[in-house]
Amino acid sequence: MTLNGFGNGTVVDSHIPMDFIRRRKEQLKKEIQDIREKIAQCEVEMSMIQSTSNDDDAKNASVVQPLKPMSYVCYFAAPVSRKRSQSPSRRNSNTKQWSIAKRRFNDNSKEGIRWLMENGLIQNTPEHTAAFLFNETGLSKRAIGDYLGEKDSFHIDVLKHFAHMHDFFSMDIVEALRRYLSTFILPGEAQKIDRIMEAFAQRYYECNPHIYATAEVCYIVSFATIMLNTSLHNKSARMSGGQFTYEKFLNSLNETIARHQMPEQNTIKNIYDNIKNNELKFPDDDINLTVRIFDSDATVIKEGWLWKQGGRVRNWKRRWFIITDGFLFYFESRAESDSPRGVIPLVDVAVREIDDDRTKQYCFEIFPLTGDKVKASKAAPGEIGKWIEGHHTVYRMSASSEDERKDWIRALRIGSQNHLPKQKLS
Structure with missing residues (x-):
């Protein structure tokens, strides 16, 4: 047997001692950690250089401070990834200031965002605000939902950008809903829910225009899916309305969608079976209790x-x-x-x-x-x-x-x- 890596054709015993393998494994782990630390240190230095440049620009012009970190800016120039971007860097920022900002947001989302902008932590744009809501850890999901549901034009633009950050390509609508609704808690007001679901439908249709006739059909189906989930899994709804069968679900869609725009029946049946077998669960406000279950694909x-x-x-x-x-x-x-x-x-x-x-x-x-x-x-x-x-x-x-x-x-x-x-x- 030729041992790969020697490069000289040396023939060695095919039995490699386990203690040698273990030592080599530990050595490689340490080397990887050293590389990671060097990368982190380089990022620190780059971030500090960026911060210095930003400060110089601020002295010469009365403009809004660039967003920190710059990864938020880069996000819009890169393809959407299923895995969320890393949280904002605090390398050259005041940790206490960011902690205050998040507490303010969790207490009052609109006031918190205003405070972030006034202190130069994010830029006063819908794109940067949406990136903050999408990427930042430690935010109340209830506060995120309340902010996204507001009706003024700035909040609506934030909602559109937030929805656009989700990658729904080649996903069925139920799994897309699960992902979307896991990132915030739906507010209680009907008008807020309507705006949030409309943004979802538009984004889903952009990603999968071949599945449904229009974005409006996506909107109707997604709303019907949430109602189906309530009918099948809410005890009070089951007791008052009886069993919500597939036929009832199909008829409810037939009443609201034009015949020539109706999704294929196997698509509707898959939605029904998916929800029946796997309840669509809405997140608790995980700022304190709910955790991300360990992902075996995580770094x-x-x-x-x-x-x-x-x-x-x-x-x-x-x-x-x-x-x-x-x-x-x-x-x-x-x-x-x-x-x-x-x-x-x-x-x-x-x-x-x-x-x-x-x-x-x-x-x-x-x-x-x-x-x-x-x-x-x-x-x-x-x-x-x-x-x-x-x-x-x-x-x-x-x-x-x-x-x-x-x-x-x-x-x-x-x-x-x-x-x-x-x-x-x-």
């Missing part, structure tokens, strides 16, 4: 075993941790890495080394930059799929060595997309 920055200290009971338990872009997940074991026990969004938090813990060595902890506890969620005991709010004032972990501790802290700072300060906090 893993670092994973490994750590000791984690409990919140109320200060005992230590060994957990498998995974850092992805913007999140820290922990699991009961490595084998159960599709079922997280908890998740910590790396937003409005910082990390510091802890050297005075008498029970464990090589400790570090995540602590809140605002408020008195870390906003995180954990799986409810004994209830599959249910999540409850965590109550940790800090999350303290223990690594196996000093080098490992430094690696974890470094990975957290990379995974946080620079929500965490770059300087060492102690």
